[in-house]
Amino acid sequence: xxxxxxxxxxxxxxxxxxxxxxxxxxxxxxxxxxxxxxxxxxxxxxxxxxxxxxxxxxxxxxxxxxxxxxxxxxxxxxxxxxxxxxxxxxxxxxxxxxxxxxxxxxxxxxxxxxx
Amino acid sequence: xxxxxxxxxxxxxxxxxxxxxxxxxxxxxxxxxxxxxxxxxxxxxxxxxxxxxxxxxxxxxxxxxxxxxxxxxxxxxxxxxxxxxxxxxxxxxxxxxxxxxxxxxxxxxxxxx
Numbered sequence: 001x002x003x004x005x006x007x008x009x010x011x012x013x014x015x016x017x018x019x020x021x022x023x024x025x026x027x028x029x030x031x032x033x034x035x036x037x038x039x040x041x042x043x044x045x046x047x048x049x050x051x052x053x054x055x056x057x058x059x060x061x062x063x064x065x066x067x068x069x070x071x072x073x074x075x076x077x078x079x080x081x082x083x084x085x086x087x088x089x090x091x092x093x094x095x096x097x098x099x100x101x102x103x104x105x106x107x108x109x110x111x112x113x114x115x
Numbered sequence: 116x117x118x119x120x121x122x123x124x125x126x127x128x129x130x131x132x133x134x135x136x137x138x139x140x141x142x143x144x145x146x147x148x149x150x151x152x153x154x155x156x157x158x159x160x161x162x163x164x165x166x167x168x169x170x171x172x173x174x175x176x177x178x179x180x181x182x183x184x185x186x187x188x189x190x191x192x193x194x195x196x197x198x199x200x201x202x203x204x205x206x207x208x209x210x211x212x213x214x215x216x217x218x219x220x221x222x223x224x225x226x227x228x
Contacts, residue, residue: 004158031214042205042218043159056215090158094214101147101166102214106158 006107021110023074023091032074035090081114117142119208121219129227136191136222138206148189149207201226
């Protein structure tokens with residue numbers, strides 16, 4: 001199994017809603033990532049978990065709250081989002097390697113629209 | 116600091132024509148270089164990667180890339196483009212100091228029939 005599975009594929013939410021994005025992988029990867037991607041732009045790193053611990057937070061607003069319940073699952077909890085948060089949210093995973101030569105495996109993303 | 120530059124925002128080619136997408140990098144030592152492809156509404160998929168050794172790297176879907184240290188480049192090539200190759204292409208770099216990739220801004224490939 002070389003897949004990263006993200007649910008839901010599409011999500012429409014109001015600015016007062018609370019929702020969660022889910023990501024799952026069964027490749028034994030111990031690094032998991034959340035990226036935000038606007039149309040025609042490269043992915044922007046939001047969070048990195050390494051061995052289920054948050055290792056990188058790229059100064060993301062607190063209305064985005066990541067969670068890594070176990071080595072296979074990664075969640076992104078959303079609350080009080082703004083319309084400018086509308087984007088494709090991508091999850092990725094990789095081996096943790098000291099040589100930095102590991103590729104990322106990406107999910108298909110969740111297309112989020114905030115009304 | 117490391118950086119990746121993809122100078123072309125859009126490239127348009129005819130189906131069956133050859134393709135070259137440019138990527139230049141800035142890093143003090145030898146980087147690890149990647150090319151990813153993203154179809155509309157999808158995640159990124161790795162096409163190929165370079166770590167060391169042979170500077171001509173073969174990837175999936177008939178793509179290849181050549182690492183040229185003297186030019187700080189890692190250009191992606193394909194001898195004959197298919198309509199299904201229309202997508203966004205991202206060059207990325209990691210280094211001994213960080214496994215988090217630095218992405219270029221992407222090049223959008225348009226294929227005319």
